Amino acid sequence: xxxxxxxxxxxxxxxxxxxxxxxxxxxxxxxxxAQPYKGIPHVHVSISMWDIANTTNIRADVKAESITNExxxxxxxTWADTQVARVRVAWTAFGExxxxxxxxxx
Numbered sequence: 001x002x003x004x005x006x007x008x009x010x011x012x013x014x015x016x017x018x019x020x021x022x023x024x025x026x027x028x029x030x031x032x033x034a035q036p037y038k039g040i041p042h043v044h045v046s047i048s049m050w051d052i053a054n055t056t057n058i059r060a061d062v063k064a065e066s067i068t069n070e071x072x073x074x075x076x077x078t079w080a081d082t083q084v085a086r087v088r089v090a091w092t093a094f095g096e097x098x099x100x101x102x103x104x105x106x
Contacts, residue, residue: 002033002041003092005048008076012051012085019053024079032071033093041095043067045074048090053083062089069095 008027011019018025033041043064052058061077074089 001092001094002035003090004031005088005090006031006074008074008087008089009084010086018078018084018087020083022081024077026075026077027087028076029074029089030071031074031091033069036098037069037093037095038098039096040067040069041093043072043091043093045089045091047087049086049088051085051087053085056081056083058082060084060087062087064091 006029008029009016009018011017018027045062045064047060047062050060057080059078059080059082063075064072065075066073074091076087076089078084
């Protein structure tokens with residue numbers, strides 16, 4: 001099991017596209033696992049913090065894409081007039097290690 005938390009963007013600080021833009025927008029962030037898995041792991045992502053304007057509808061989609069045994073990409077999407085100031089995404093990966101002695105009991 002591996003896990004982490006990634007701040008994808010803080011667009012309110014510099015009037016970035018997620019904060020001031022309209023229409024389809026996306027942000028990607030690469031994640032590298034602490035050590036490679038034997039095969040492709042299962043990856044779960046979820047929004048752990050978001051700061052969104054209250055003057056527009058809240059529209060968001062977050063997912064893990066391009067998953068390999070070494071890492072993946074977090075992808076956040078929004079659309080229409082939604083204004084997103086910042087987003088943090090938590091992730092957890094579950095998979096098999098390359099060898100049986102690759103873990104420790106505490």
